[in-house]
Amino acid sequence: MSRTTPNLSKKRQVQTNRSGQSQKTHLVQYVGFFAVGYILASAIFMMIQTQITINPQLVTALSILVGAYIAVHKFIKHQRRPLTNSEMNRLTMGSIGVVWLLTAIYLLGLWLFLFDAVSREVLLEMTVQQPLPLLSALVMILVLTLVSARLGIWIFNRLLAPK
Structure with missing residues (x-):
């Protein structure tokens, strides 16, 4: 029975991590960015609504779009790549959970x-x-938040994607 020594080269491990499937990105941070953007936009629109009347569904959709922009912008800035479809789906579900x-x-x-x-x-x-x-x-409201979050994340992912 022959013994083989394991390959302990760190260079090989780095190459397999980079060339293989991209590591699962932790989107919790970006859901947090979405929440901050959503809260700030909602607060600003609430202040605006004291002066002029705005449709509540429009305010919700615009607040979600602001949150989606901030989350996608931060993701692309940190990761230097656009979101994949599965990441967009996870970010959408996380952001809807935060909104609710x-x-x-x-x-x-x-x-x-x-x-x-x-x-x-x-x-x-x-x-x-x-x-x-x-x-x-x-x-x-559930449909409105789901559609506006998904469309916002998809549109901003396409617009802000590095060339």
């Missing part, structure tokens, strides 16, 4: 700190009597 988490925190804050007991009871009764408008609004 922030929305849930915002609504929970409103529920706990702004509404009194009577307002909560009225809202619960309205929801129990007619749940379909609330469900359809939730589905529409």
Whole structure:
């Protein structure tokens, strides 16, 4: 039984990492960039809405587009390459999760700190009597956020991609 010595050359390991499949990029940082952009854009649009009336769906879509631009710009700046399809999908799902988490925190804050007991009871009764408008609004917002995040990430990935 012959023994072979393992190849301990570091040069070979570096070459296989570079020439093989690209390492999985950790997109958590870029989802964080998306969240910061989304929060900043939402805050700016909320201040603008005190002066002029803007459609809430337009504000949501524009805030998501700002977040997508920041995330894709930072990714391309750090990685020096455009996002792959799987990375775009993961970034889209992560960003949608962030948007919905922030929305849930915002609504929970409103529920706990702004509404009194009577307002909560009225809202619960309205929801129990007619749940379909609330469900359809939730589905529409989910579709809006999904489509605007995916399109924004795809468009900015194409526009900002290094040549």
